[in-house]
Amino acid sequence: MKRIKRITSIVTLIVVLFTMALSFTSCSKEEKVTLNVYNWGEYIDESVIKEFEQRYGIKVNYETYATNEEMYTKVKSGGTAYDIVIPSDYMVAKMIREGLLEKLDFSNIPNYKYIDPKFKNRDFDPNNEYTVPYMWGTVGIAYNKKMVTDPVDSWNILWNEKYKGQILMLDSQREAIGLTLKKLGYSLNTTDKNALEKAKQELIKQKPLVLAYAVDEIKDKMIANEAALAVDWAGNAVCMKRQNPDIEFAIPKEGSNLFIDCMVIPKTSKHKKEAEMFINFMCETAIAKKNVEYIGYSTPHTEVYKLLDEKIKNDKTIYPDEETLNRCEIYKDLSDYLSEYDRIWTEVKASN
Amino acid sequence: MKRQAYSIPYLTWMTIFAVLPLFLVLFYAFTTKQGSFTLDNLIRFFDPLYLNVLVRSINLALVSTLICLILGYPMAYIISKANIKARNTLILFFIIPMWMNFLLRTYAWMTILERNGIINKFLSLFGIKPLSLLYTNGAVILGMVYNFLPFMVLPIYTVLIKIDKSLIEASYDLGANKLTTFIKVVFPLSLPGVISGITMVFMPSVTTFAISRLLGGGQFTLIGNLIERQFINVGDWNFGSAISIVMMAIILISIAIMNKFDKDKEGVNLW
Numbered sequence: 001m002k003r004i005k006r007i008t009s010i011v012t013l014i015v016v017l018f019t020m021a022l023s024f025t026s027c028s029k030e031e032k033v034t035l036n037v038y039n040w041g042e043y044i045d046e047s048v049i050k051e052f053e054q055r056y057g058i059k060v061n062y063e064t065y066a067t068n069e070e071m072y073t074k075v076k077s078g079g080t081a082y083d084i085v086i087p088s089d090y091m092v093a094k095m096i097r098e099g100l101l102e103k104l105d106f107s108n109i110p111n112y113k114y115i116d117p118k119f120k121n122r123d124f125d126p127n128n129e130y131t132v133p134y135m136w137g138t139v140g141i142a143y144n145k146k147m148v149t150d151p152v153d154s155w156n157i158l159w160n161e162k163y164k165g166q167i168l169m170l171d172s173q174r175e176a177i178g179l180t181l182k183k184l185g186y187s188l189n190t191t192d193k194n195a196l197e198k199a200k201q202e203l204i205k206q207k208p209l210v211l212a213y214a215v216d217e218i219k220d221k222m223i224a225n226e227a228a229l230a231v232d233w234a235g236n237a238v239c240m241k242r243q244n245p246d247i248e249f250a251i252p253k254e255g256s257n258l259f260i261d262c263m264v265i266p267k268t269s270k271h272k273k274e275a276e277m278f279i280n281f282m283c284e285t286a287i288a289k290k291n292v293e294y295i296g297y298s299t300p301h302t303e304v305y306k307l308l309d310e311k312i313k314n315d316k317t318i319y320p321d322e323e324t325l326n327r328c329e330i331y332k333d334l335s336d337y338l339s340e341y342d343r344i345w346t347e348v349k350a351s352n
Numbered sequence: 353m354k355r356q357a358y359s360i361p362y363l364t365w366m367t368i369f370a371v372l373p374l375f376l377v378l379f380y381a382f383t384t385k386q387g388s389f390t391l392d393n394l395i396r397f398f399d400p401l402y403l404n405v406l407v408r409s410i411n412l413a414l415v416s417t418l419i420c421l422i423l424g425y426p427m428a429y430i431i432s433k434a435n436i437k438a439r440n441t442l443i444l445f446f447i448i449p450m451w452m453n454f455l456l457r458t459y460a461w462m463t464i465l466e467r468n469g470i471i472n473k474f475l476s477l478f479g480i481k482p483l484s485l486l487y488t489n490g491a492v493i494l495g496m497v498y499n500f501l502p503f504m505v506l507p508i509y510t511v512l513i514k515i516d517k518s519l520i521e522a523s524y525d526l527g528a529n530k531l532t533t534f535i536k537v538v539f540p541l542s543l544p545g546v547i548s549g550i551t552m553v554f555m556p557s558v559t560t561f562a563i564s565r566l567l568g569g570g571q572f573t574l575i576g577n578l579i580e581r582q583f584i585n586v587g588d589w590n591f592g593s594a595i596s597i598v599m600m601a602i603i604l605i606s607i608a609i610m611n612k613f614d615k616d617k618e619g620v621n622l623w
Contacts, residue, residue, distance in 0.1 A: 069584050165484060171570040173585060212487045212569025217462075226467050342586045343401070349573040350404050 033274050034059040037084045038074070040261070041066055043135070045294035052281050058274055066216075075100060081268040083275040086134050088259050090331040093124040095264070097333070101130045102265040108276035111283035119260055119300040122330060131262035132279050133300040135235075135292070138258055138320060138328055139175055140251040142218075142237040144244075147228035152250045155183035158229060159202070164209045168221060168230035171213035173345035174331060175257065176203065179231060182254045182329075189332040196344055203348040213349075222247055233259075234317050235297035241317070242296075249317040255327035260300070380593035393594035402578070402595075409575040410602075412489070412564075413557035416496035417504075420553045421546070423497070424504035428545075431505075432512035443509070446502050458495055458566050465491055465567075487569030495563040503552040511545030512538070547610050555603055575599060 037049070041064040049060050063080075065071045068091040075082055075095070087095060095101050106112055112132055119133040143152050147166065150157060158167055158179075169176055178188035180199040190196065211227050218230050223244045232240075237249035263282065265275045281287060285303045292299040292308075298318050299305055305313065312318060334341065384390045396402075431442045449457065464470045465486040472482040485491060515538065523533040561576030570577075575595065582592030 067584060069587060072587075073584075171565070173581075207571075210569075210571070211484075212571065214565075214570060217566075221466075224466070224468060339586055339588055339591075342581060342588075346405070346573055346578065346581075347401055349571070349577075350401055350408075 032057065032059060033271050034061055035083045035271060035274055035278055036061045036063070036080055037278070038063050038065060038071060038080075038082045039084075039086045040064060043086070043261075043295060043297075045291045048282070048287055048291050051287070052278060055281075056274075056277060058277075060278075075266050075268065078268055081270050082266050083269040083271050084263055084278055085266055086261050086263055088261050088331070089122065089124045090333045092131055092262055092264060094333040094335065095266075096125065096130055100266055102267055102269060102272060103129045104132070104265065104279070105272075105276060108273065109280045109283065111280050111285075114283060114285065114288075114301050114303050116300050116302050116305075122260065123332065124260075124330070125262070131264050132283065134261045134263050134282070135295065135297040136258065136260045136300055137234045137297050137318075138251055138325075139170075139179065139231065139233055139256050140237065140249055140317075142222055142230045142232050142240055142247055142249050144222065144225060144228050144246050145248055146246050147225075152229070152248070153253050155179055155252045155254055158231070159206050159209070161209065163228050165211050166228035167206075167210050168218050168227045168232075169206075169210050169213045170218070170231045171215050173341050175231065176213075176348075177341055177344060178257055178331070179252075182252070182256060185254070188257060188329050189334065191334065191337050191340075193340075196340065200344045200347060203344075204351045207348065207351060234320075235295065237317055238296040238315075251320055251324050251328070253327070255329065258325060258328035258330050260330065377593045377596055380590050381597045382594075383590060385590060393590045394598070396591060397594055397598055405573050405578055406575055406598075408572060409558050412492060412496070412574070413554055416493050416500065416557050417550055417554045419493065419497050420501050420504040421550065424501055424549065425508055425546070428505045428508035428512055432509055439513075443506075446505060450502055454499060455562060455566075457499065458563060461491070461495055461498065461567060462486060486567065487571060489568070491567040492564050495567040496557045496560065499563065500553045500556055503556075504549040507548040507552065508542060508545040511542045515541050543613065547613055551607060551610055554606065558603075559599060 035058055037060055039062070043064070044062075046062070049062055052058070053060055065074070068087050071085055071087060072091060072095065074080065075085060076098075092101075109132060115133055119136060121128045125131045141152055141155075141157065148157075148163070150160070150162075157163070158169070174188075177196070177199055180202050181188050181190055181195060184195065184198055184202065186192070186195040186199075212221075214221070218232050219236050219240055221227050222230050222232075222240045225244070225246075234249060234251075237247065240247040241249070263279045265272055265279075269275050282291065283301065285301070285307070288299060288301045289304045289307055292301070292304060296318070299308075305319075316324075381393055382389060382391070384392070431439055434442060462469075466472075467482050467484070467486070469486070471485060476482065519537055519541070520533060523537045528536065559576045561574060561580050564570075564572070564574045564577060573581075579592050579595050579599075582588045582595065586592075
């Protein structure tokens with residue numbers, strides 16, 4: 001019996017200490033705000049965060065994710081009170097629909113005026129109440145000039161027998177099925193069963209030619225000359241080009257996907273004002289320039305674009321011309337229809 | 353009374369981290385997105401498409417378990433026959449690679465097997481054209497065998513060193529030669545180790561999704577990839593949970609069958 005008493009007292013002591021520690025930290029929190037920023041991996045120049053912390057005396061707790069869905073699951077479950085997240089277009093639409101996002105007070109974000117109007121008021125946020133565009137880009141074909149002799153201007157080259165065992169596909173159902181739909185002349189947001197069935201047949205036909213379906217490894221494999229052709233995002237292609245001068249990038253003539261990643265504030269945020277300060281800071285010309293030069297994706301910031309190196313500005317990989325962009329589509333949130341895409345992707349992968 | 357008090361922390365731990373999640377998975381598996389009871393998620397799994405995925409996963413896992421057994425048993429036997437000092441060193445060699453992160457070891461195989469990798473560079477010295485080694489069924493099996501072999505060797509080894517030497521001597525005294533002694537005495541006595549070895553290799557092999565994605569190049573969906581996608585890409589937690597339940601059932605059944613063979617309940621049985 002005595003033992004039990006002792007254990008109970010120890011447990012009580014621990015509980016008391018814990019609550020004390022908790023109340024202590026919440027006290028100190030009132031003096032110094034901590035912002036929880038949740039972003040894609042390798043998608044910020046971390047020195048920019050340091051500058052923000054120094055200038056405003058706000059601590060930033062920085063975490064990263066690999067997919068929109070991973071971020072969505074965490075924000076929705078509400079485990080951490082994130083103040084800033086950076087979802088892509090279709091995910092923004094989904095989060096707005098589910099009431100997960102806070103409307104922004106644009107009077108706290110004066111630098112919003114620098115954002116190019118062509119990225120504002122898009123379908124995912126028609127009246128632009130929730131989002132500030134962060135970066136944008138396209139999906140296309142990265143190829144090795146020494147290994148590919150044909151002109152790369154169409155998705156059809158990914159079905160060319162000549163490159164059997166040298167093609168890397170993105171292991172991501174929206175991208176893989178989307179580009180096939182584009183190749184067949186459909187919208188990449190289609191919910192037409194017929195179109196999807198045709199896309200499935202095409203992908204099954206392509207399977208013997210594919211070396212691997214991958215996401216993160218594509219960059220390394222292309223740099224190491226392990227494959228001739230790869231489907232990838234433009235920003236990654238920029239990275240490949242820096243490290244292997246034989247790599248080129250093309251956006252096929254049938255059109256492709258255009259994505260816009262936006263800074264948003266989830267409803268869970270406890271420091272909305274500070275979060276808006278952070279967004280405004282990220283849109284400051286000098287900061288945004290430093291950031292985009294580090295990441296290598298395309299900036300929606302008009303002033304930054306003007307200041308960029310001529311070489312980068314004229315690089316069609318990062319800043320494709322208006323005409324090419326018009327052929328690109330933004331993903332729509334397919335909600336429950338997504339399971340149909342997953343089924344097709346499973347069928348492609350399960351085929352022999 | 354005393355015992356109960358000590359077990360409280362463990363019981364709490366188990367409830368929060370094992371029982372509760374299990375119930376959550378069960379709940380999701382048998383409900384719709386709106387939360388009403390349904391069997392549709394389970395029925396959906398018995399579509400030939402998903403059954404194919406299951407069969408392929410089980411096949412690959414069986415092949416790698418068999419290879420592990422063929423490689424692992426002699427290895428365990430040889431180590432158990434060595435003198436104590438050599439024995440400990442050999443076992444240490446087996447365990448050291450496990451100190452490294454599992455993904456790191458798998459990534460290392462990628463650089464060994466790739467087209468401009470170490471093996472193909474070596475072969476090219478003899479004028480042999482580069483082989484495609486990476487992104488094949490063989491690469492996936494190699495990855496599984498490499499990663500899970502210690503789980504086969506260690507339980508068998510533990511049982512082998514515990515076998516009473518006098519039984520083997522008795523066998524020789526009664527006129528049996530080395531082979532007969534092995535077949536009639538040593539092997540039956542080591543069966544508990546073999547069985548826990550098989551379970552410990554089969555289970556991670558059948559559910560792996562990292563090895564098939566990295567070394568198989570995502571060419572085919574295994575059951576682990578299917579579950580992962582339901583949770584991460586599709587957001588269909590109900591179907592994902594239903595597949596997990598089916599997997600659990602399969603594993604439980606295979607353990608039950610295994611335990612039938614292991615009548616004595618001796619050795620390093622995990623369960």
